[in-house]
């Protein structure tokens with residue numbers, strides 16, 4: 001069955017270029033009305049203009065779709081709230097939020113200033129929090145919402161020179177994992193995408209022949225599925241270059257120590273058994289850790 005978004009209202013942040021632009025064009029082509037948000041700044045988050053968002057709106061409208069541009073910085077909670085209020089005034093609701101806006105300020109941790117660390121956390125984490133906060137109550141009241149966070153291979157697995165970005169991106173999966181529990185009762189699903197694509201963010205980080213196979217159109221199918229009516233919740237999907245994988249936050253079966261074994265020497269001796277992949281599961285929430293411990297007791 002084809003996946004459609006007729007009657008849906010979507011906000012995509014950072015949609016003036018790269019992945020966000022592709023998501024916005026694809027959602028609009030499948031019937032959604034779009035708010036194309038983009039600060040329009042440089043890759044490190046400096047500067048800004050609404051022209052990047054407007055260019056994508058023009059593309060959507062030229063293709064017969066409906067869209068409006070918004071130049072708010074996701075770091076500005078008041079401007080984000082105004083964007084959501086204007087959307088609700090125009091189209092009555094927000095069904096879909098894709099938290100996609102992002103920047104890079106790469107440096108080894110030794111050379112990184114606290115300001116560059118804080119700013120990257122501010123844009124990725126607090127930007128996503130600001131946008132989610134602004135749509136949350138409306139989605140719950142409407143008994144419908146689809147929210148997508150954007151993590152990264154760095155947030156999941158790490159990358160030299162990206163401690164700020166990795167911390168911010170990992171925080172987004174943590175945000176999802178508690179938020180999805182709070183949205184479940186009201187049909188608000190929350191998922192996370194870990195994209196890999198040729199954009200200005202990666203143009204100097206990957207070889208040209210690889211980039212040629214990794215256009216944003218290779219990521220967009222996963223993003224659209226994760227904000228569709230039939231979307232799962234609490235899922236992390238990795239996508240790029242034609243590959244789709246799922247990432248899990250798991251817990252090993254571990255070992256149980258008797259009272260006489262509660263020593264660091266026991267942990268050292270059992271470290272291989274504690275680390276074994278046999279019987280690994282993904283708990284649905286944090287109490288899974290205690291449940292795993294007690295199940296062996």
Ligand code: NAD
Nearest residue numbers: 014018019039040041073074100101102152196197199201
């Ligand atoms: P991009 O630079 O083309 O797109 C990011 C967009 O966000 C830009 O258009 C930028 O103007 C906008 N933006 C930046 N700060 C903003 C702010 N404060 N408010 C509103 N808009 C803002 O890069 P992209 O590769 O398309 O990145 C999209 C998302 O995907 C980012 O969150 C990025 O971290 C993530 N990501 C990308 C890759 C990849 O391979 N391209 C890998 C992992 C994660």
